Amino acid sequence: MLLRKKFIFFFKMHGLGNDFVLIYSKKYLLFSSELIKKWSNRFLGIGFDQLLLIQKKKNNKAQFYYRIFNSNGIEVEQCGNGARCVAYYLFLKKKIKEKKICVSTNNRYLFLEHIKKNIFKVDMGTPIFTPKNIPFITKTEKFFYSIIFNKKKYFFSVVTLGNPHCVIQVNNLKNFPVKKVGSYISNNILFPEGVNVGFMQIISKKKILLRVYERHVGETNACGSGACAAVAIGIRNKLLSNHVVVKLLYGKLKIFWNGILGDTLYMSGKASHVYDGYIKY
Structure with a gap:
């Protein structure tokens, strides 16, 4: 208008x-x-x-x-x-x-x-984990992949819910170098279209903390699709239950997925x- x-x-x-x-x-x-x-x-x-x-x-x-x-x-x-x-x-x-x-x-x-x-x-x-759909360059599909940055190996999983996501589980989210690691992976040649990089700290099977480095942008206060990606990967890897609360910097989201490939994932929040x-x- x-x-x-x-x-x-x-x-x-x-x-x-x-x-x-x-x-x-x-x-x-x-x-x-x-x-x-x-x-x-x-x-x-x-x-x-x-x-x-x-x-x-x-x-x-x-x-x-x-x-x-x-x-x-x-x-x-x-x-x-x-x-x-x-x-x-x-x-x-x-x-x-x-x-x-x-x-x-x-x-x-x-x-x-x-x-x-x-x-x-x-x-x-539907969460899709097939590398070519991310897109992510790899010879074989796995639950976990790895990448080396500054002589340290990081293990990650990939998924798409309409946009590409890479998720890394960390022990201490507050002190993790999100910007440095996120920027390196987000712009890595393994991801031809770039990737959103989520850093997930698991508090319990029903609660996680999350920070996300978004492609082209950098770290944002919250990322809804990133929260969904982290939960989908956590459920697929049998680390989380079907109902999960994702705590972000300024609030929380509730995510539900039954873990069955081909079924829908739901997110609710303010x-x-x-x-x-x-x-x-």
Whole structure:
């Protein structure tokens, strides 16, 4: 929606500190990576981790279609925290009346459910562990892989829920060099499209602590799909139960997966509205 063709309205939101700018338009909009970088700057622009561009549906299966752009202008496929914020936006702006809706992204359909107040449940789809689907370069599929950085070997597992994830179990998350190790792995040639790197500390079979180094971005306050990836890998490796609470820097997410390949994984958590505004375009 444009105002005198000089300003564009936006909706600022966050999911556990992972923040977004949402723009809704019935018309097709396309923003350059330079413009997105300018808007995302926390000192000279609005400031956000990702831009979510909600547009009219592409087909009759989904009620809405939206695209996801990182703060550097690169388009990505999936964002769990962003999905909850999209659902909350549609709810607050009264664009939906149903408790359950279907939205689509560039590579999948997502089913969103309003639980209560600002808590939403997201059908995150099926965890896929096949290396070529990540994509991850390896000769054989395994439960664990390894990589050496600064003369130290790190063991990890891989999964995709629409975007690529690598998860490492650590003993002390607070003191772990997330930025250094995350940057090395995220940009490693073994991951042709980059990878989100999750660092998981298991507290019990039903609770984990998590920090995530996101590709193209760096460490963020929270990563919804990263939380789902960590739990999926923990369940597959028989380290976690089917219901897990993931504690992130600014809150928690609840993840459920029955552990059966081909079955859906669910995430639920809060979405928060910060303010509405408009900016020159």
